[in-house]
Amino acid sequence: MRPALGVALSWLTCLSCLSCLCLGLAAQGCGTRREGQPRVKAASNDPDEARRARMVDTQILARGVRDPRVLDAMRKVPRHKFVDPAERDRAYEDHPLPIAGSQTISQPYIVALMTELLALPDKARVLEIGTGSGYQSAVLGELAAEVYSIEIVPALARSASEKLRELGYTNVTVREGDGYRGWPEHAPFDGIIVTAAPERIPQPLVEQLAVGGRMVIPVGGFFQELKVFTKQADGRLSEKDVLPVRFVPMTGEIEHETTPTRKSD
Numbered sequence: 197m198r199p200a201l202g203v204a205l206s207w208l209t210c211l212s213c214l215s216c217l218c219l220g221l222a223a224q225g226c227g228t229r230r231e232g233q234p235r236v237k238a239a240s241n242d243p244d245e246a247r248r249a250r251m252v253d254t255q256i257l258a259r260g261v262r263d264p265r266v267l268d269a270m271r272k273v274p275r276h277k278f279v280d281p282a283e284r285d286r287a288y289e290d291h292p293l294p295i296a297g298s299q300t301i302s303q304p305y306i307v308a309l310m311t312e313l314l315a316l317p318d319k320a321r322v323l324e325i326g327t328g329s330g331y332q333s334a335v336l337g338e339l340a341a342e343v344y345s346i347e348i349v350p351a352l353a354r355s356a357s358e359k360l361r362e363l364g365y366t367n368v369t370v371r372e373g374d375g376y377r378g379w380p381e382h383a384p385f386d387g388i389i390v391t392a393a394p395e396r397i398p399q400p401l402v403e404q405l406a407v408g409g410r411m412v413i414p415v416g417g418f419f420q421e422l423k424v425f426t427k428q429a430d431g432r433l434s435e436k437d438v439l440p441v442r443f444v445p446m447t448g449e450i451e452h453e454t455t456p457t458r459k460s461d
């Protein structure tokens with residue numbers, strides 16, 4: 197047990213396979229709701245909208261995500277459209293789900309948490325590494341002016357790009373490729389979010405982060421930690437550990453990177 201975000205880590209929701217996520221936090225100390233008093237009004241008779249409102253209430257607000265822009269985005273983006281039709285009924289449940297290419301769409305809470313941790317300024321430009329289904333990209337598309345997202349599995353890059361276009365996210369651009377080198381043509385970024393775990397943070401991404409910008413990234417192998425790096429005025433990074441997580445590994449060039457050796461003197 198270790199404290200994280202002010203609440204105790206008390207249960208584990210983890211797919212047995214390599215899945216994007218994750219360690220869940222209990223809904224403690226905040227957001228308890230009295231029976232018969234829904235916090236979120238059911239705005240319409242759309243059952244998916246009602247499911248999203250419930251998801252935000254019970255999984256996200258209850259665990260301490262408070263940024264109203266993030267909560268609004270989570271209430272709005274149709275997560276069921278990013279999962280396999282066979283998984284539609286489970287789209288708003290509190291766990292990751294499988295998508296094509298043996299990858300996963302992250303648990304809704306983690307999507308919300310990572311988005312909040314980016315603390316995006318107005319008119320932000322964001323880089324995402326690991327488009328996957330495109331769901332996280334759509335959530336970012338609700339908050340940022342421009343989102344650039346890179347996916348290494350070609351079929352996923354294609355389907356996410358089509359889905360995002362279909363849903364009208366004209367400010368989100370997806371490209372197929374290895375995100376290790378980032379997207380220098382659009383740098384610097386106010387926020388960089390990585391949804392696959394490298395053992396070390398890729399240096400090109402650090403270089404593409406704006407001063408004051410944040411990088412939210414799971415780092416590690418079997419044991420991973422969700423971290424937030426903030427670029428200081430002198431170009432150095434400050435680092436904060438958020439919570440233990442389980443994401444799919446980052447693949448591609450990072451796997452062949454040699455471990456930097458320490459200077460002996």
Ligand code: SAH
Pocket residue numbers: 216299300301302325326327328329330331332333346347348349352373374375376391392444445446447448449
């Ligand atoms: N954010 C996604 C979840 C992504 S799962 C969603 O909301 O659905 C992680 C994704 O990272 C996988 O699709 C995987 O193929 C991709 N990935 C892994 N290594 C990568 C790399 N080097 N560059 C780009 N994408 C990568």
